[in-house]
Amino acid sequence: xxxxxxxxxxxxxxxxxxxxxxxxxxxxxxxxxxxxxxxxxxxxxxxxxxxxxxxxxxxxxxxxxxxxxxxxxxxxxxxxxxxxxxxxxxxxxxxxxxxxxxxxxxxxxxxxxxxxxxxxxxxxxxxxxxxxxxxxxxxxxxxxxxxxxxxxxxxxxxxxxxxxxxxxxxxxxxxxxxxxxxxxxxxxxxxxxxxxxxxxxxxxxxxxxxxxxxxxxxxxxxxxxxxxxxxxxxxxxxxxxxxxxxxxxxxxxxxxxxxxxxxxxxxxxxxxxxxxxxxxxxxxxxxxxxxxxxxxxxxxxxxxxxxxxxxxxxxxxxxxxxxxxxxxxxxxxxxxxxxxxxxxxxxxxxxxxxxxxxxxxxxxxxxxxxxxxxxxxxxxxxxxxxxxxxxxxxxxxxxxxxxxxxxxxxxxxxxxxxxxxxxxxxxxxxxxxxxxxxxxxxxxxxxxxxxxxx
Amino acid sequence: xxxxxxxxxxxxxxxxxxxxxxxxxxxxxxxxxxxxxxxxxxxxxxxxxxxxxxxxxxxxxxxxxxxxxxxxxxxxxxxxxxxxxxxxxxxxxxxxxxxxxxxxxxxxxxxxxxxxxxxxxxxxxxxxxxxxxxxxxxxxxxxxxxxxxxxxxxxxxxxxxxxxxxxxxxxxxxxxxxxxxxxxxxxxxxxxxxxxxxxxxxxxxxxxxxxxxxxxxxxxxxxxxxxxxxxxxxxxxxxxxxxxxxxxxxxxxxxxxxxxxxxxxxxx
Numbered sequence: 001x002x003x004x005x006x007x008x009x010x011x012x013x014x015x016x017x018x019x020x021x022x023x024x025x026x027x028x029x030x031x032x033x034x035x036x037x038x039x040x041x042x043x044x045x046x047x048x049x050x051x052x053x054x055x056x057x058x059x060x061x062x063x064x065x066x067x068x069x070x071x072x073x074x075x076x077x078x079x080x081x082x083x084x085x086x087x088x089x090x091x092x093x094x095x096x097x098x099x100x101x102x103x104x105x106x107x108x109x110x111x112x113x114x115x116x117x118x119x120x121x122x123x124x125x126x127x128x129x130x131x132x133x134x135x136x137x138x139x140x141x142x143x144x145x146x147x148x149x150x151x152x153x154x155x156x157x158x159x160x161x162x163x164x165x166x167x168x169x170x171x172x173x174x175x176x177x178x179x180x181x182x183x184x185x186x187x188x189x190x191x192x193x194x195x196x197x198x199x200x201x202x203x204x205x206x207x208x209x210x211x212x213x214x215x216x217x218x219x220x221x222x223x224x225x226x227x228x229x230x231x232x233x234x235x236x237x238x239x240x241x242x243x244x245x246x247x248x249x250x251x252x253x254x255x256x257x258x259x260x261x262x263x264x265x266x267x268x269x270x271x272x273x274x275x276x277x278x279x280x281x282x283x284x285x286x287x288x289x290x291x292x293x294x295x296x297x298x299x300x301x302x303x304x305x306x307x308x309x310x311x312x313x314x315x316x317x318x319x320x321x322x323x324x325x326x327x328x329x330x331x332x333x334x335x336x337x338x339x340x341x342x343x344x345x346x347x348x349x350x351x352x353x354x355x356x357x358x359x360x361x362x363x364x365x366x367x368x369x370x371x372x373x374x375x376x377x378x379x380x381x382x383x384x385x386x387x388x389x390x391x392x393x394x395x396x397x398x399x400x401x402x403x404x405x406x407x408x409x410x411x412x413x414x415x416x417x418x419x420x421x422x423x424x425x426x427x428x429x430x431x432x433x434x435x436x437x438x439x440x441x442x443x444x445x446x447x448x449x450x451x452x453x454x
Numbered sequence: 455x456x457x458x459x460x461x462x463x464x465x466x467x468x469x470x471x472x473x474x475x476x477x478x479x480x481x482x483x484x485x486x487x488x489x490x491x492x493x494x495x496x497x498x499x500x501x502x503x504x505x506x507x508x509x510x511x512x513x514x515x516x517x518x519x520x521x522x523x524x525x526x527x528x529x530x531x532x533x534x535x536x537x538x539x540x541x542x543x544x545x546x547x548x549x550x551x552x553x554x555x556x557x558x559x560x561x562x563x564x565x566x567x568x569x570x571x572x573x574x575x576x577x578x579x580x581x582x583x584x585x586x587x588x589x590x591x592x593x594x595x596x597x598x599x600x601x602x603x604x605x606x607x608x609x610x611x612x613x614x615x616x617x618x619x620x621x622x623x624x625x626x627x628x629x630x631x632x633x634x635x636x637x638x639x640x641x642x643x644x645x646x647x648x649x650x651x652x653x654x655x656x657x658x659x660x661x662x663x664x665x666x667x668x669x670x671x672x673x674x675x676x677x678x679x680x681x682x683x684x685x686x687x688x689x690x691x692x693x694x695x696x697x698x699x700x701x702x703x704x705x706x707x708x709x710x711x712x713x714x715x716x717x718x719x720x721x722x
Contacts, residue, residue: 312562
């Protein structure tokens with residue numbers, strides 16, 4: 001009964017748009033074509049209605065918009081830079097590559113844009129507590145940050161496997177005053193953290209706002225999260241016009257749930273000359289089954305409140321995803337991406353772990369920027385797109401590509417060190433245990449203090 | 455509610471009502487610990503006082519379930535449970551008893567099989583209908599069509615947070631009975647049954663529902679007695695799952711018997 005939505009080009013919204021039909025921007029939800037909606041327990045519908053109402057009023061309220069603009073400027077450090085990656089460009093067929101530097105935001109990724117907006121909405125609704133899920137830890141850290149700034153209690157659900165992969169971020173969240181709950185059910189990664197956050201929400205909905213971290217979930221989350229991230233695309237569009245004097249030929253972003261991607265895509269959806277690319281986690285390779293390439297290989301279904309593409313088996317059970325990047329390790333994807341894929345406005349392609357890590361190293365050593373491993377998928381994609389668009393071109397530098405550099409890679413240093421064989425078997429960094437003197441650090445100071453007291 | 459005359463669930467609740475009591479609705483997940491055990495336990499529940507049997511489909515992301523049911527359904531899937539086995543369970547229980555047998559399922563397994571195909575197979579197996587914890591009437595157009603075509607009950611949930619408008623629309627969309635969630639939370643045994651349940655049942659009746667049954671947190675005959683005083687049916691889940699886990703079919707039978715002692719309406 002449930003067929004894949006029609007991609008009939010005779011009545012294709014992307015084509016219709018190119019012929020002058022209404023804009024693809026500011027899609028309000030709840031539906032994006034056949035996707036989106038509210039596949040949620042009745043217990044949570046009132047809270048979703050309240051959130052939708054609060055959000056609709058807030059985005060029309062100059063005071064709220066001024067609050068957001070002020071926090072973006074004076075707390076997050078926006079606008080983020082648009083940096084030309086001149087040495088990296090050589091590896092992308094000679095196309096000019098520009099990096100939208102979301103890694104330079106406070107907390108180190110795009111995630112801060114959304115959490116500040118939603119935390120302000122939580123305050124408007126009179127909620128005293130926010131809960132969040134996190135995969136890589138970036139959204140958890142951003143949520144803990146916003147909660148600390150605005151005086152809200154914060155509980156973060158994080159898969160136990162992700163806690164292990166991203167231990168540094170667990171400590172960061174705790175330093176910021178949040179409680180981290182390791183989730184040991186299911187695959188112990190992001191989807192299970194969302195399940196436990198939903199169970200918390202349904203039990204505590206009077207006091208609690210669920211600060212969902214990606215442009216997925218039940219309405220109004222997909223369009224609301226996009227709204228708070230649109231600043232990425234809006235800034236990038238005016239920055240590239242100022243620096244280059246024309247629109248880019250292509251936009252590249254990584255897609256897990258898809259929040260950084262929808263944020264930058266949105267600025268260019270109505271520019272027909274701009275090709276848009278989303279790069280999913282191909283894990284060990286899509287042919288191995290060990291990946292998180294939801295749009296590339298998933299089938300429509302409902303999970304976590306929305307109808308979208310979904311990695312599932314023949315029984316409709318969610319299939320475990322695989323990626324070296326915890327932030328992309330999610331078997332679903334935001335419904336607006338599913339729609340943009342179906343209508344042909346955005347192309348979604350998988351990038352393997354190996355391709356992503358090669359691009360990771362390349363950016364480190366050609367530009368002096370350590371990207372998040374999530375972001376490295378977009379960089380690997382940009383290399384491919386660059387070669388494709390410049391092939392046979394006499395002046396490849398006429399081709400301009402913007403990559404959303406969605407996050408910095410500090411959190412990924414341990415994973416990358418392991419991948420590039422920089423570690424001893426015990427996990428310590430090679431060449432760091434040659435000292436022959438007594439340790440100089442907290443332990444030594446404690447010993448010295450003890451001696452003084454004796 | 456529409457077409458109640460053809461509803462197997464409504465008929466089962468009405469039989470209990472005619473006998474001067476509320477109906478007892480007993481839940482177990484299919485395939486825990488295996489399919490035959492679910493059939494045997496379902497039959498045992500029906501023979502020990504259950505008027506309706508609710509068979510859950512184990513699902514990978516059960517957001518409305520607490521730890522006991524999560525553990526059971528996770529184990530069922532790990533043991534190789536396949537969704538179509540639920541029809542064997544429904545058939546096995548309906549052939550052996552008079553109980554109305556409903557299936558409780560999260561929506562994606564139904565979407566995957568195809569809503570129409572799922573409804574046809576459930577109907578062929580003798581099932582009464584579906585309880586859908588994460589499907590609201592607003593998203594249920596396909597299910598309306600299929601349930602009308604195959605004459606199946608569609609049991610939607612109402613919660614203490616439901617607005618009067620949503621109570622009205624959910625009651626209008628339901629057939630068989632309306633499932634009132636006693637508390638804001640997930641499945642699991644609780645010390646006390648929330649007082650919000652009684653108000654919700656009254657509001658749901660006032661919104662036009664002929665039959666309102668209460669679930670979540672009901673685990674002993676004391677709870678059953680308390681709820682039976684104002685609701686048309688009482689739904690028990692987690693306590694029965696713990697019983698089959700700890701004592702097999704025999705424990706399910708004796709717990710069902712114990713629960714049913716709470717049903718007799720003590721008229722003042």
